[in-house]
Amino acid sequence: MNEMSLPYHLILPSLISILVLGIIGLKRKVLFANRNRKWFWISVTVFFGIYLLIVGGATVVDISAELALQKFDLNGDGFFSREEITPEQEEAMRNVISDTGRNISFMTGLIFSGIMAFFVFIFGRISWNIKRTAQVLK
Numbered sequence: 622m623n624e625m626s627l628p629y630h631l632i633l634p635s636l637i638s639i640l641v642l643g644i645i646g647l648k649r650k651v652l653f654a655n656r657n658r659k660w661f662w663i664s665v666t667v668f669f670g671i672y673l674l675i676v677g678g679a680t681v682v683d684i685s686a687e688l689a690l691q692k693f694d695l696n697g698d699g700f701f702s703r704e705e706i707t708p709e710q711e712e713a714m715r716n717v718i719s720d721t722g723r724n725i726s727f728m729t730g731l732i733f734s735g736i737m738a739f740f741v742f743i744f745g746r747i748s749w750n751i752k753r754t755a756q757v758l759k
């Protein structure tokens with residue numbers, strides 16, 4: 622069997638996101654207790670949650686595309702000989718090669734997650750401020 626090339630540039634950010642979310646989960650009582658910091662930590666959680674979905678999803682798609690292609694390597698020598706190349710094999714090959722979107726998802730994911738987390742933070746802080754002002758005016 623030929624070795625699979627694992628997408629470490631996607632696996633690594635996925636693992637980091639899981640680690641950060643795990644730490645936030647364990648420390649949630651301390652982190653979310655401070656009302657001033659609450660929305661900051663909620664937006665950090667949103668950031669890594671969305672980022673994990675993006676890079677984790679890209680990891681799964683990348684590995685399954687490679688596994689699908691390997692099925693066409695009938696003698697398992699890591700190459701595709703003439704009798705192994707079929708229209709289906711070529712389609713599977715295209716799925717592995719056209720990976721630009723997946724490969725840069727660790728970058729585009731940062732931007733997208735950052736924008737989402739930013740909006741959550743702003744929206745949360747504004748609604749919190751409105752609530753607090755309403756309580757003061759009562």
Ligand SMILES: [Ca+2]
Pocket residue numbers: 694695696697698699700701702705
């Ligand atoms: Ca072969």
